[in-house]
Amino acid sequence: MAAQETDEHKYVYDFSEGNKDLKDLLGGKGANLAEMTNLGLPVPPGFTITTEACQAYLATGREPDGLAGQIEAHLQALEREMGKRLGDPGDPLLVSVRSGAKFSMPGMMETVLNVGLNDQSVVGLAAQAGQNDRFAWDSYRRLIQMFGKTVCEVPGEEFEHALDEIKSAKGTHNDLDLDADDLRGLVDAYKKIFAKHTGRDFPQQPREQLDLAIRAVFESWNAERAVLYRRQERIPADLGTAVNVVTMVFGNLGPDSGTGVAFTRDPGSGAQGIYGDYLANAQGEDVVAGIRNTVPLQELERLDKSSYDELLSIMARLEEHYRDLCDIEFTIERGKLWMLQTRVGKRTAAAAFVIAGQLVDEGLIDEDEALHRVNGAQLAQLMFPRFQLDHEFEAVATGIGASPGAASGKVVFTSARAVELAAEGESVILVRRETNPDDLNGMIAAKGILTSRGGKTSHAAVVARGMGKTCVSGADEIDVNVPAKRFTVAGQTVDEGDVVSIDGTTGKVYLGEVPVMPSEVVQYFEGSLDDEHVDNPLVRAVHRIMTHADGKRRLAVRTNADTGADAARARRFGAEGIGLCRTEHMFLGDRRELVERLILARAEGERDEALAALLPMQRADFEEIFREMDGLPVTVRLIDPPLHEFLPPLEQLAVNVAVAQERGEDVAKEEALLAAVRRMHEENPMLGLRGVRLGLVIPGLFAMQVRAIAEAAVAVVRAGGKACPEIMVPLVGAVQELETVRAEAEKIIAEVVGDSGVEVLIGTMIEVPRAALTAGQIAEAAEFFSFGTNDLTQMGWGFSRDDVEGAFFWRYLELGIFGISPFESIDRDGVGRLVRIAAEEGRAARPGLKLGVCGEHGGDPDSVHFFHEVGLDYVSCSPFRVPVARLEAGRAAVQTDGSDSR
Ligand code: ADP
């Protein structure tokens, strides 16, 4: 180990000093190289410069005190261990300088191989390699190329161009056909390119090469693409990267050498087996660069059986050690295997479930841990229909999967055209460079949205997610020309009206219509899977993990459903009741006429007639839902939206009346309607006459609904069923509002229920901030609270969802004012605090007060965890989100360490 340990801050760790839990300090790559070293696996010796050194460098623009000395000490120790000196002309030690941050940022930062080569040591290297000149010059030209590009910003194409020239002069496409002389010539060409762009000669001092390379890796943390990537993936900007200095091993020493990557299981499906690629006689970056064709890893068994066997046993060892899928980079130097990297591998949503299930079977993890290994976002992904990609479809571009789903349709370039074609019944994909608020109508009309610019927080992405619409953003390979109504991609032109398909999960774009297949997971939940699929590994894993989540969770999961059909579907998805049954749709369709009469009523008699006609209809609606839910609780919200929503729009009505008058027709009725619409017009309908206010202003309206609910419950019970209605009063801000409604409702209920045994609870929504702040008083009059977090968010922030998401949210996200839209995931600090206050004060006033949430947040993974923490009794969400909420409620219940799953 390094000499002279002083009390100065430690910036450099030998691989033998670290371990896998030190990712913050050593980065993922360094921590795992240390872990493998300590497991006794064959890792080339080396050391790691910490992320703290990088942070200090980036803050001050220079290396922190003590760093240079510590690097020197560790380098000397390495030289002693290897019995070679860095860049020694006779027998040089060469190293790689590799970036490695806490979170893997594939391809974002830099690596320089073969540091230590110069005009002298290249000769020594050849001699050491058995007079293998070709190998030595190949290594040297790689150093100049990588060093030039990453350290000195020499345009990479220039090197590639020079390489191509030599190859075409030789009449070959294959690097391996270049001999030592060709490569020596290439080195000269590279040096000229280097000098031309940097104004200096390629540095011959090995230590200068090392220091410059380390500094370049530090600086690559702030390279533009790395900054963009971090923003995209919400990786904090101040973590910095570690730098790993690793003794070089050579996969390019001849046919008995090579390099490869491997996975311990298939990261696509989770299937067990051997997955990887191998490339003989090559250095690391060739595999990823796709310069030559790799062979499947299984081929290695034929090429080098003993290395192959050793690799398989190391992979098994790593899996057992990490208790998870690992991915691996390795190199073979003349028959000797070296491990260059491992990490817990990324995987698809399906593989995450399958692997978690398998690891339980194998006894490596328990079921609680399996629950940690998957998440609701993955389950949600598995519930979308997918493209069937068995044959011939190849993506022409890949952007960012900004809003999941699979959509095919005719390409349009303007919002207006999207609206036109959609009105003709066509499926359209709106293609833009980026969208803006003027595109909203087109986005609503389109099946999917494709943009060539912008990330996960762009306007297109935010709005599409809000609408639940498929979106691929930032597909920068496509070149959009709106005036010409076409885009080009991969040398092909796509005109308006041509069909494309976009996958909002993977970000892939296909030409033509890709067939879509239903989700097996949804079929499983619905019980409609045929026998052949019931036993598929994904369905088995989902079943097992969901069963465990249900066993663990404390939160009940209900659904938002307004019809018997929705209720039935949600029950199949596992809903344990209805948390929000909206009644407004029950006033539409052929009942409009009655509603108009109700609104236009001049005299009490007219109004009562309209209400009396509505009563049996509402009763039938509720009966259907109660029967469907068969004894599970059903929370019915009394009518909420402003009444004018049930009347025709003002402009249209005004025109109709004017035209009819012109023709001399009798328009008395229309005029009355128009007058009513004018009278009821509100500047701010969201803050106007709605919810409980309506119930207090229109006599008999709530009474009719309460009666319909109670009568329906009694009818179901009389017919031998069970019904548990809960009447929910919307938009309450003061206890007096609720008390007034309650007094009337209790009278009606008592009269209807009689001795039928039906019990009807009365509670309120908590969706106005004042209600949350006076929850102690309101609880006196409420048997339950249900948090309407959509309105609570709107009123808490003071913005209307319909207006703001398209208008400025993208900017707020860009500026980091929100990390995520507060309508997508609950704002814990603000709106969440209102929920917390109301829950605590409500329960203090009325122990046993039932608490639930019925806003869309009820199906959002992070929000579900919050509601678990706050101690609610249930969440309620749309039928499709019910499984996600079940899973996350289970995860919240077993979550003890707050570890993140990135
Ligand atoms: P990335 O993070 O982009 O994967 P790496 O630091 O892993 O970058 O380096 C890229 C490739 O360079 C690796 O896959 C490996 O094959 C090769 N490489 C890195 N260090 C060495 C080394 N010391 N000896 C041989 N090959 C190396």
Ligand code: MG
């Ligand atoms: Mg790597």
Ligand code: MG
């Ligand atoms: Mg509301």
